[in-house]
Amino acid sequence: MTAAIVPAWARRFTTSLGACRSGVAMVEFALCLPFVVTFAMSGVELTNFTTTKMRMSQIALHVADNASRIGTGTLLSSKQISEAQINDLLTGAGLQAGQLDLYTNGRVILTSLEPVANPNTTSEFKIRWQRCRGAKNWPSSYGDQGDTDLDGITANGQLITAPDDGAVMFVEVSYTYQPLVTSVFVPKTEIVEIGAMTVRDARDMAGPTGGVGIYNAENVTASTCA
Template sequence: MMLRLRHDIARLKGDRSGLAAVEFALSAPVILTMFLAGAELTNFAITKMRVSQVALHIADNASRIGTNSLLTAPQISEAQINDLLIGANLQAGKLQLATRGRVIVSSLEPIANPNPTGKFRIRWQRCYGTKSHPSSYGLQGDTNLTGMGPSGQHVTAPDGGGVIFVEVAYDYEPLISDRFLPSSQIRDIAAMTVRDDRDFGGNGEIGIYNSEGVTPSTC
């Protein structure tokens, strides 16, 4: 009996038939976690790129809008800005920018022409989206700015012109879990120089006309 038991134990000790199953059971959680993390980070990177593109397109389009006239410099209106922001939401598609994001569009201009002091103002600022997020770089009416943007990357405006500065803040919705992400909020900025001459001082120095009587997208 003892000899048979010893024989069975020795045979079991050398049995390798279940080795692959055991190795798979041990490695599966690690492999699955790496796969899920990779999928989440890839989706996050794609979403961040889309938010960046939205910010750039808003800045580009806002720098071009205006109603041309033979008598005056091109004028922008509240209706044009509203259309610009609604169009950005449509362009963003499934990002649901209106409910998950906040867009802040600012008109940065020199306080004088020429501008020897190197100071700038935000003549007007318009916002879109229900997310609560104030501007990180200035508010409408600020007149003592050295520029807009992160430290070391300040954007300034040319004498007699202006720059459209756009901030976008967006709440990312994870595919799996935000535990794989550095942050669940995406923020991006973009800036474009106003392309043509523009009537910067119309409508009581706000710089935006409202002959259509629409509700301004104020912040």
């Protein structure tokens, strides 16, 4: 039986086809593309999550710091704080958050921790007043306005107490993370940050008669936590 004779042009075409590698890179890229996109998306999402968490931490510290400084009065008198001043610093927190839309996706709780004037103990504290802003349904994790007989506020394993005749401004910021693409790549979607600062100057803690230590001569709407 005589073997079939392969034309020379057919042998050249077969050889050149076997040596051709022009489509290999495209096939390899197509196979790797899903993994590359996944890694890139996870990196971007994690970076955005970390940045958002850092900004919430900064907001908590700034609100606590500003709350510890507010008040009107002279060097010879105790400063009076007002509902308008508290509203202003909460508004400032929203502006600082910018496009994160803090008060739509989160909540800020400002608490005044003060010592209780009790001759039988030196380690009793109370929450004299508390102010909140934000649409998120999230109650304080550390107590509510009017709570007494407290040892202080324990946060992140540390006990926070107020000095005699003073107060500590304690801030909680809760925010629901808004992903760029998907929340699958982030460890959690609920971000909670805290901040605390001791009141800098002598402050009129009692306030007007029948109140909680906050004046309201401007007759503004208080940012209560109801």
